[in-house]
Amino acid sequence: MQGRIEAIAATLPELPDVIQKRLETQYSLPPYEAEIIATTYGAAPYFEELANGRNALEAARWYCSYLSIRPVPILLSANILLL
Secondary structure (H helix, E strand, O other): OHHHHHHHHHHOOOOHHHHHHHHHHHOOOOHHHHHHHHHOOOHHHHHHHHHOOOOHHHHHHHHHHHHOOOOOOEEOOOOOEEO
16 A cells, blocks of 8 residues: 555655745745745746756746746647646
């Protein structure tokens, strides 16, 4: 039973609170910026690519200032686009 639980847990995505703590630790982001990125669907992978080789705090502030205020389309499936 424990093995099955661990197998299912391994397939689940990272939760927003875990993402936030990781961003705060790994990139030394303040809680405000880390929370915005962590709680915006799909933003964490985008931010990590953006911050790669750059100043992470500047990248986070740029994201939070310019990108998070604009709606980003979310592809729910091959046929459904949520705006």
